[in-house]
Amino acid sequence: xxxxxxxxxxxxxxxxxxxxxxxxxxxxxxxxxxxxxxxxxxxxxxxxxxxxxxxxxxxxxxxxxxxxxxxxxxxxxxxxxxxxxxxxxxxxxxxxxxxxxxxxxxxxxxxxxxxxxxxxxxxxxxxxxxxxxxxxxxxxxxxxxxxxxxxxxxxxxxxxxxxxxx
Amino acid sequence: xxxxxxxxxxxxxxxxxxxxxxxxxxxxxxxxxxxxxxxxxxxxxxxxxxxxxxxxxxxxxxxxxxxxxxxxxxxxxxxxxxxxxxxxxxxxxxxxxxxxxxxxxxxxxxxxxxxxxxxxxxxxxxxxxxxxxxxxxxxxxxxxxxxxxxxxxxxxxxxxxxxxxx
Numbered sequence: 001x002x003x004x005x006x007x008x009x010x011x012x013x014x015x016x017x018x019x020x021x022x023x024x025x026x027x028x029x030x031x032x033x034x035x036x037x038x039x040x041x042x043x044x045x046x047x048x049x050x051x052x053x054x055x056x057x058x059x060x061x062x063x064x065x066x067x068x069x070x071x072x073x074x075x076x077x078x079x080x081x082x083x084x085x086x087x088x089x090x091x092x093x094x095x096x097x098x099x100x101x102x103x104x105x106x107x108x109x110x111x112x113x114x115x116x117x118x119x120x121x122x123x124x125x126x127x128x129x130x131x132x133x134x135x136x137x138x139x140x141x142x143x144x145x146x147x148x149x150x151x152x153x154x155x156x157x158x159x160x161x162x163x164x165x166x
Numbered sequence: 167x168x169x170x171x172x173x174x175x176x177x178x179x180x181x182x183x184x185x186x187x188x189x190x191x192x193x194x195x196x197x198x199x200x201x202x203x204x205x206x207x208x209x210x211x212x213x214x215x216x217x218x219x220x221x222x223x224x225x226x227x228x229x230x231x232x233x234x235x236x237x238x239x240x241x242x243x244x245x246x247x248x249x250x251x252x253x254x255x256x257x258x259x260x261x262x263x264x265x266x267x268x269x270x271x272x273x274x275x276x277x278x279x280x281x282x283x284x285x286x287x288x289x290x291x292x293x294x295x296x297x298x299x300x301x302x303x304x305x306x307x308x309x310x311x312x313x314x315x316x317x318x319x320x321x322x323x324x325x326x327x328x329x330x331x332x
Contacts, residue, residue, distance in 0.1 A: 010213070012194075012261075012272065013258045013259075013260075013271050013272065014194065016261040017257045017258065017260045018193060018194070018257065022190070024188070027184060028173070028178070028181060031180055048176075080264055083263060086256040086259070086260075086285070086286060087253065087257045091183045091253045091256075092178065092180040093253075094253055096179045105177060105179050120288070120295050121286065143177070148177070
């Protein structure tokens with residue numbers, strides 16, 4: 001049973017959002033898809049979750065029009081899914097501000113300007129909020145020593161453009 | 167057991183955030199505290215959740231330094247808690263963009279400029295991202311007919327400054 005039905009009495013748009021993406025792991029799956037992960041196995045190894053949980057979450061995301069399959073059966077975010085970037089970034093930023101000791105674990109740059117996004121997701125160079133495909137991510141000073149050796153974790157140790165297939 | 171321990175293998179700051187605020191109902195509680203709700207009973211009636219669930223979530227929020235009690239035992243957000251506003255706003259905005267049919271359910275204005283915040287939380291008048299205490303909320307065109315009669319829902323039908331005690 002999706003989490004959502006609990007929120008049915010709430011008329012706020014945040015309750016609507018959480019009905020769809022508020023289940024355990026869902027926003028971490030969306031984060032990985034924004035990073036460019038496209039395969040079930042890669043998601044499973046990177047997130048380290050049971051296959052049944054991942055399959056259930058992806059089924060909800062497909063039903064809700066957030067994820068779709070390419071003709072090669074790869075997983076990609078729809079426009080509706082890519083629109084979750086500001087929420088994913090804001091949640092990440094709170095963790096960077098309040099749960100790290102040595103600076104950000106991960107940095108996001110607006111590729112065209114070469115500048116790191118500020119906490120609000122805007123580029124200090126041009127003042128715009130770049131879309132995910134205009135953003136490059138790389139580990140920040142707070143990343144610490146590598147802890148995971150799955151293929152996605154290894155690739156994300158180098159600079160990587162968001163949404164570029166991983 | 168908090169949701170969080172599941173995410174222990176994840177080194178991303180979003181996983182850290184979700185460990186703290188990713189449990190069911192927690193972000194809706196934070197939203198209500200941002201709106202200015204200060205009493206357990208008001209939260210309970212507005213959210214319509216079991217007392218035990220609400221008490222458990224508030225205990226976690228206090229432990230994590232997101233909520234504190236006034237000398238009168240009222241609940242208020244700490245600075246760390248108020249810093250969740252951009253994430254709460256971003257999640258709400260996704261719902262407003264993708265889960266409403268008649269425009270936004272709720273509007274947020276920068277009081278000093280009198281202008282509605284854009285989807286990123288910035289004021290088109292001054293370009294800044296106002297802090298919660300500088301923002302007024304009121305129902306938007308998509309709010310629809312009143313559905314709830316608890317005291318908080320009734321008060322929030324009129325314009326209200328965020329964090330102002332409700």
